[in-house]
Amino acid sequence: MPIVEFGSKVFTVDQEGHLLRFNDWDPEWVEYVRTAQRIPVLTHEHWKLIGILQEYYKKHGEPPLVRTLSRETGFKMKHIFELFPAGPGKGACKIAGLPKPKGCV
Numbered sequence: 030m031p032i033v034e035f036g037s038k039v040f041t042v043d044q045e046g047h048l049l050r051f052n053d054w055d056p057e058w059v060e061y062v063r064t065a066q067r068i069p070v071l072t073h074e075h076w077k078l079i080g081i082l083q084e085y086y087k088k089h090g091e092p093p094l095v096r097t098l099s100r101e102t103g104f105k106m107k108h109i110f111e112l113f114p115a116g117p118g119k120g121a122c123k124i125a126g127l128p129k130p131k132g133c134v
Contacts, residue, residue, distance in 0.1 A: 030049065033061060036060070037057070040061075041053070048128075051127065054126030063124060066113070068113070083126070092118070098121075117130075
């Protein structure tokens with residue numbers, strides 16, 4: 030299995046770089062993904078989206094569809110892509126410590 034070393038941590042990831050274990054998510058993971066995705070700073074809106082992703086995942090065992098994420102956050106799709114240029118699946122779900130959503134290319 031691939032690993033990512035960042036700071037003082039070692040993270041086990043899948044082939045696309047998503048955490049294999051949600052419980053491994055921590056501030057160092059967030060910093061690693063933020064840096065890799067070239068997001069200068071995480072704003073309140075980033076954290077709102079991350080929180081909603083994690084809550085949904087804990088409740089349903091999978092990441093939400095993009096439409097659900099848009100409805101739950103109140104953010105238009107365009108704004109979600111502005112916050113996470115890599116997209117909701119490859120960007121937001123990754124930074125939130127979630128697996129890549131099914132159907133995400």
